[in-house]
């Protein structure tokens with residue numbers, strides 16, 4: 057199938073820093089409306105891949121395409137209407153109110169004085185509702201819990217209304233309930249609004265339950281497919297050194313070896 061047929065596609069992509077390649081031969085193909093987790097051990101390159109797909113840093117080889125266009129060739133304005141990024145760093149603007157931070161998502165669409173149109177206000181209100189943030193709308197962001205702040209950051213990305221949303225570890229520091237809540241919100245955003253969403257995570261069990269696709273970063277061989285395909289191929293079995301953990305195919309999760 058051609059690159060045009062996929063919302064997001066990489067071909068033989070290499071990522072890294074300077075001349076040092078940390079992962080190569082990354083091949084993923086995501087149609088519109090799918091949720092994809094990037095998993096792998098600490099330091100393997102998950103954040104680096106998210107940053108590379110978001111064009112915050114160059115790839116070291118191969119190509120990444122969005123709707124058939126090379127990401128490397130997207131200009132800043134086109135990029136802001138194509139990809140929204142939710143990174144692990146806390147927002148510099150924590151002094152903003154929740155509604156103001158979500159309004160920042162509309163920046164690619166506002167005119168040079170940043171005046172919000174009725175359309176912008178509609179997007180902001182819709183996302184306050186969708187992410188259950190109505191009651192927090194006037195709160196300063198530094199007054200929020202980690203789970204609430206993560207919801208605000210995702211609402212800002214949704215307000216940006218791009219076909220692609222990339223998130224770096226959106227569930228870090230959250231309890232199990234909040235992790236599941238965030239991932240189910242992302243799943244809904246993908247399935248109901250047709251967004252293509254890629255996020256890095258250590259939550260392998262939840263990714264297996266909730267994602268359409270998973271990319272296992274491994275260095276040179278980076279298996280990609282549906283959770284069921286990857287389980288059938290036994291791709292999770294060698295993810296960690298086998299002295300401590302084993303993957304249980306029946307439950308789709310890891311068990312501690314006693």
Ligand SMILES: Nc1ncnc2c1ncn2[C@@H]1O[C@H](COP(=O)(O)OP(=O)(O)OP(=O)(O)O)[C@@H](O)[C@H]1O
Pocket residue numbers: 073078096097098099100101102103104105256
């Ligand atoms: N700015 C940088 N310059 C050079 N090397 C870097 C830089 N940032 C990260 N690295 C290295 O690149 C490798 C991949 O880092 P990255 O943060 O992408 O991994 P990760 O899979 O997201 O890790 P974790 O699960 O611990 O968050 C690591 O070896 C890291 O030390």
